[in-house]
Amino acid sequence: MAKNDSYSEFLAIAIDAAKEAGEVDLVTETDKACEDLIFNHLKLHFPDHKFIGEETTAAFGVTELTDEPTWIVDPLDGTTNFVHGYPFVCVSIGLTIGKVPTVGVVYNPIMDEVRIFLLQLFTGIHGQGAFLNGNPIKVSSQSELLKSLLGTEVGTKRDKLTVDATTDRINSLLFKVRSLRMSGSCALNLCGIACGRLDIFYELGFGGPWDVAGGAVIVKEAGGVLFRSRPASSSIKSTSQGCIYQGIARISMKFKGN
Numbered sequence: 354m355a356k357n358d359s360y361s362e363f364l365a366i367a368i369d370a371a372k373e374a375g376e377v378d379l380v381t382e383t384d385k386a387c388e389d390l391i392f393n394h395l396k397l398h399f400p401d402h403k404f405i406g407e408e409t410t411a412a413f414g415v416t417e418l419t420d421e422p423t424w425i426v427d428p429l430d431g432t433t434n435f436v437h438g439y440p441f442v443c444v445s446i447g448l449t450i451g452k453v454p455t456v457g458v459v460y461n462p463i464m465d466e467v468r469i470f471l472l473q474l475f476t477g478i479h480g481q482g483a484f485l486n487g488n489p490i491k492v493s494s495q496s497e498l499l500k501s502l503l504g505t506e507v508g509t510k511r512d513k514l515t516v517d518a519t520t521d522r523i524n525s526l527l528f529k530v531r532s533l534r535m536s537g538s539c540a541l542n543l544c545g546i547a548c549g550r551l552d553i554f555y556e557l558g559f560g561g562p563w564d565v566a567g568g569a570v571i572v573k574e575a576g577g578v579l580f581r582s583r584p585a586s587s588s589i590k591s592t593s594q595g596c597i598y599q600g601i602a603r604i605s606m607k608f609k610g611n
Contacts, residue, residue, distance in 0.1 A: 360456060360478045363399075363448055367424075367458040368476065370394040371444040374428055375462025384408050387428035391446065395424050407563045418562070420451045425566035431538035435463075443473075445540040447566025455479040457570030459540045475544040477571035483547050492577040493549040501552035503530040504542045508558050519557075543568025547575035 370391045377387050385408040392404050403423040405416045424446065429435060431442035440463040448456035461473035475490075477483040483490050495501050503526060507519050527533060534551065536542055539559050545551035547568070559565065569579055 360481065363456045364458065364476060364478055366395065366398045367446045367448065367456060368460070368474065371446055371458050371460035371474075372462075374444045375460055384429050384432070385412075387444075388426055391426050391428060391444070392424070399424075405562065407561060410561060410563075418449065418452055423449045425449065425563050427540065427560075427563035427567075430540045430564060431536075434537040439537065441536045441538050441541055443538055443540050445563060445567040447563075447568075447570060449566065453479065454566060454570040454573070457567035457574075459544050459567045459571065461541065475547065475568075475571050477547075477574040479570060479574070481574070483571045483574035485544075485548050490548040491575050492546060492572070493552050495552045498529055498553075499531065501530050502550075503533045504536065504545055504551040504554040505533065506535055506537065506539065506542070506556045506559075508556075510558065539564040540568045543572050546577050547571045 373394060374387045374391050377390060388406045388408045392406065392409075395402065395404070399422070401422075403416075403419065403421045404426070405418065405423060406426045406428070408428065410416060425448075427445040429442060430445050431439075434440070435442045441461070442463050443459050443461045446456075446458040447454055455478070457475070457477040459475040473485070474487075475483070475485055505523065505526075507523075508515070510516075523533065530553070536545070539556055542551065542554045542556070543565065546554050572579055
């Protein structure tokens with residue numbers, strides 16, 4: 354089977370797994386049950402692949418990423434949103450091959466249910482483009498920081514040092530961009546970059562690779578750029594244009610922890 358055909362098969366199976374997980378009643382089922390459902394579906398088709406998930410990592414510790422095909426899964430990104438009935442939640446599934454993000458699926462089952470924007474299924478395959486509901490998407494063409502819509506998150510830590518650093522950073526950026534948004538889902542923020550709804554997104558101290566594995570492929574395939582603020586850090590910046598990143602980087606570097 355040709356490589357592109359293999360990638361298409363990987364994507365099709367991942368979409369099936371995401372939609373199956375999206376049908377689970379999360380009021381009665383746990384995140385772990387949803388993760389197990391996704392992994393079981395993937396293992397049925399790809400028994401020799403490796404698997405990394407948020408819930409299994411919490412239970413058994415960190416799994417090292419190798420060159421083997423590895424599925425990285427967040428069964429529910431945006432847990433707080435879900436608890437409050439705020440419909441920005443998703444299933445995020447990413448596949449790395451040779452440690453390179455290769456296939457990405459981000460599926461919002463809540464939007465599909467309430468029909469606000471109809472189905473929200475973001476997909477991407479390395480070298481084959483990014484799509485929303487099967488339609489090609491691309492990042493915005495905005496190149497001026499002052500005209501950019503910025504997405505970020507404040508995180509879950511509420512100690513004074515972290516809160517002060519976070520608010521100082523946001524206060525400074527508010528004078529440099531058009532406006533700011535917080536959706537509560539790292540994966541959906543990345544997809545917002547990919548389809549041009551956001552111009553910049555950054556998040557410090559996100560949960561782990563499962564938050565970005567699916568969205569990273571989609572952003573890159575839509576023409577976006579991703580950066581890490583420093584090696585081995587749990588932070589990410591994504592933008593439509595590299596020149597916007599240069600502007601935000603100069604601002605962010607003023608603050609401790611970035």
